[in-house]
Amino acid sequence: xxxxxxxxxxxxxxxxxxxxxxxxxxxxxxxxxxxxxxxxxxxxxxxxxxxxxxxxxxxxxxxxxxxxxxxxxxxxxxxxxxxxxxxxxxxxxxxxxxxxxxxxxxxxxxxxxxxxxxxxxxxxxxxxxxxxxxxxxxxxxxxxxxxxxxxxxxxxxxxxxxxxxxxxxxxxxxxxxxxxxxxxxxxxxxxxxxxxxxxxxxxxxxxxxxxxxxxxxxxxxxxxxxxxxxxxxxxxxxxxxxxxxxxxxxxxxxxxxxxxxxxxxxxxxxxxxxxxxxxxxxxxxxxxxxxxxxxxxxxxxxxxxxxxxxxxxxxxxxxxxxxxxxxxxxxxxxxxxxxxxxxxxxxxxxxxxxxxxxxxxxxxxxxxxxxxxxxxxxxxxxxxxxxxxxxxx
Amino acid sequence: xxxxxxxxxxxxxxxxxxxxxxxxxxxxxxxxxxxxxxxxxxxxxxxxxxxxxxxxxxxxxxxxxxxxxxxxxxxxxxxxxxxxxxxxxxxxxxxxxxxxxxxxxxxxxxxxxxxxxxxxxxxxxxxxxxxxxxxxxxxxxxxxxxxxxxxxxxxxxxxxxxxxxxxxxxxxxxxxxxxxxxxxxxxxxxxxxxxxxxxxxxxxxxxxxxxxxxxxxxxxxxxxxxxxxxxxxxxxxxxxxxxxxxxxxxxxxxxxxxxxxxxxxxxxxxxxxxxxxxxxxxxxxxxxxxxxxxxxxxxxxxxxxxxxxxxxxxxxxxxxxxxxxxxxxxxxxxxxxxxxxxxxxxxxxxxxxxxxxxxxxxxxxxxxxxxxxxxxxxxxxxxxxxxxxxxxx
Numbered sequence: 001x002x003x004x005x006x007x008x009x010x011x012x013x014x015x016x017x018x019x020x021x022x023x024x025x026x027x028x029x030x031x032x033x034x035x036x037x038x039x040x041x042x043x044x045x046x047x048x049x050x051x052x053x054x055x056x057x058x059x060x061x062x063x064x065x066x067x068x069x070x071x072x073x074x075x076x077x078x079x080x081x082x083x084x085x086x087x088x089x090x091x092x093x094x095x096x097x098x099x100x101x102x103x104x105x106x107x108x109x110x111x112x113x114x115x116x117x118x119x120x121x122x123x124x125x126x127x128x129x130x131x132x133x134x135x136x137x138x139x140x141x142x143x144x145x146x147x148x149x150x151x152x153x154x155x156x157x158x159x160x161x162x163x164x165x166x167x168x169x170x171x172x173x174x175x176x177x178x179x180x181x182x183x184x185x186x187x188x189x190x191x192x193x194x195x196x197x198x199x200x201x202x203x204x205x206x207x208x209x210x211x212x213x214x215x216x217x218x219x220x221x222x223x224x225x226x227x228x229x230x231x232x233x234x235x236x237x238x239x240x241x242x243x244x245x246x247x248x249x250x251x252x253x254x255x256x257x258x259x260x261x262x263x264x265x266x267x268x269x270x271x272x273x274x275x276x277x278x279x280x281x282x283x284x285x286x287x288x289x290x291x292x293x294x295x296x297x298x299x300x301x302x303x304x305x306x307x308x309x310x311x312x313x314x315x316x317x318x319x320x321x322x323x324x325x326x327x328x329x330x331x332x333x334x335x336x337x338x339x340x341x342x343x344x345x346x347x348x349x350x351x352x353x354x355x356x357x358x359x360x361x362x363x364x365x366x367x368x369x370x371x372x373x374x375x376x377x378x379x380x381x382x383x384x385x386x387x388x389x390x391x392x393x
Numbered sequence: 394x395x396x397x398x399x400x401x402x403x404x405x406x407x408x409x410x411x412x413x414x415x416x417x418x419x420x421x422x423x424x425x426x427x428x429x430x431x432x433x434x435x436x437x438x439x440x441x442x443x444x445x446x447x448x449x450x451x452x453x454x455x456x457x458x459x460x461x462x463x464x465x466x467x468x469x470x471x472x473x474x475x476x477x478x479x480x481x482x483x484x485x486x487x488x489x490x491x492x493x494x495x496x497x498x499x500x501x502x503x504x505x506x507x508x509x510x511x512x513x514x515x516x517x518x519x520x521x522x523x524x525x526x527x528x529x530x531x532x533x534x535x536x537x538x539x540x541x542x543x544x545x546x547x548x549x550x551x552x553x554x555x556x557x558x559x560x561x562x563x564x565x566x567x568x569x570x571x572x573x574x575x576x577x578x579x580x581x582x583x584x585x586x587x588x589x590x591x592x593x594x595x596x597x598x599x600x601x602x603x604x605x606x607x608x609x610x611x612x613x614x615x616x617x618x619x620x621x622x623x624x625x626x627x628x629x630x631x632x633x634x635x636x637x638x639x640x641x642x643x644x645x646x647x648x649x650x651x652x653x654x655x656x657x658x659x660x661x662x663x664x665x666x667x668x669x670x671x672x673x674x675x676x677x678x679x680x681x682x683x684x685x686x687x688x689x690x691x692x693x694x695x696x697x698x699x700x701x702x703x704x705x706x707x708x709x710x711x712x713x714x715x716x717x718x719x720x721x722x723x724x725x726x727x728x729x730x731x732x733x734x735x736x737x738x739x740x741x742x743x744x745x746x747x748x749x750x751x752x753x754x755x756x757x758x759x760x761x762x763x764x765x766x767x768x769x770x771x772x773x774x775x776x777x778x779x780x781x782x783x784x785x786x
Binding site: 341 | 433434435436437463465466467468469503504505506507611612613614615616687688689692693695696697698700701702703705706707708709710714715717720729730733734735773774775777778779781782783
């Protein structure tokens, strides 16, 4: 993994969490373009309002991320604390007076608790010393944004345009409170391919729509979701290689997005749902999401139970029309239901195939339309329940 | 519990399930009015199409219910089997040729398996001998409709109009695949208060809207939901006592509805969600449902975790507008969030109160509007996952 030029990274433990890394800083050497996509939850963290008021922008210099506290549902004090974090970073970086608005903020963790600002400010004062442009620093930064994740989530791409090499490097976090109809969890993407605010904004929106917006763990939309792209200034719609950049950005975001339900809380299977034959892509998306959000489908996969009626019946309440007589289903390639009729199948074999594979592929055809969509989700295990029954206590 | 006059009941074991009762018959002594509310799932059991084509009706004589097999996703053979069940009952009851359409059918159980028709027909031939008008027969009938339920669900009411006594007796089943935006699970309600098809239809719709449509276990809409009311003919809108009947019917359905998430698969808490201050009752209902369907809220209650941010953030993605600055939350009477600001609270005490009570009361005020709604749901436990990971295998 080669990092783009022009950025430094750091990830440290400052004390918001008892022991694990909890503070990340990403700094651009010069003013950079920043664009973001954010949660559409009405109940938003202070950082979301802050970032939304700034991006798309041309003179952003840094993103500070804390994990362990979401700074959401924290009222007016939460907004003040968020601004103090941005101001603190601007001051430490010597960006000059009033430069807080050159610093984006991301928070993730428990909702409704005041930010431990003394701890955070101490961390902000210290983290600058760890900034570096090397891979180890990027990895430390990608580690300190995690909460219930088991594994660090990074992805990268490299491409050449007219003999010049460009790079994209991205980090994400998320294992729970992952729901659709939103932006995403946290993702920070840096590139050395030049952008304007409008090209960056369009690029991140397209990439998120094709990736983070098509995953779920339990479908609960977070208060803190954000995906932010940083890029050098000076790009336009006409910059050579724009389409290649978009293609690579989409691929990087998709790679990260898949990692989230794969690492979903308690998950033992990644479930990939592919719907085709719908009247439109939107209709197919609603069906795929409804299947992906069904606890009955998710528990069946967890238990390797070939209870396929749950899949078909979930499609039936997605709120989009189709003819049951045109519905066909395969599960890991095994045909179970064809044109509305159940097929004879071997439940033992089907169960064994689910159990032995880390990924379960559900393919549903609902008619002869051209609408298609996909969705990734986790299975639902007793461990998910245990993890989430004891999160704050 | 006193039963209304004019009905006989039976519940037996015929062999669809290995050992438990699985066949119920409810017979009206004379032609009766029947009205029903049914699942809105596009993927419907054969019995739903059958009943929908008959009700509201004035000459229904019986309802046959089997548990253990949903006869859903069973294609054309499923429709033929359903009709054979109705014809078999009509024949056994001596209703004359072509009287199958005087018999309603309800099926519940596993989806996608062919009905074991030899077994079912043997049961239909035998069940008539068990028909009786006594309470024990009613209870046997209410037992044979159950699937994963732990307990029989019955409710009744008695009222007088102009010195004449009328009765309502009702049975329901349901513990899983319980979702909103639908009709309900299975419920059969009999009364000796007279109706016309249109009064019966209006009565059952109002009662379901106030009861079964406001509960969930995991939000997966069933293929087989149905609530059916049987009543003597001869009633009109002007029949004295109509309002009292409706009030009692609503109360009976609400009593049954509460039993379903209380007995929800694996459930250790009934969660009651009350939302007020919304712009409309519909808006309040969407918020209450969204909270009730959140796995994160449901696991927090299971673990007695006072992680109230999950409740407020669920409201935030319900898709209806409100001002976070006007949101207040209490949990079992403990104030946690007021006008957008978190309140200091004792997490240990709050947790203990959740753990010690079988019911958890969530009260959310989202503004100054007059819209209000309530929703009942189960908590989500590791046992729910275990039960549903191993349902068919």
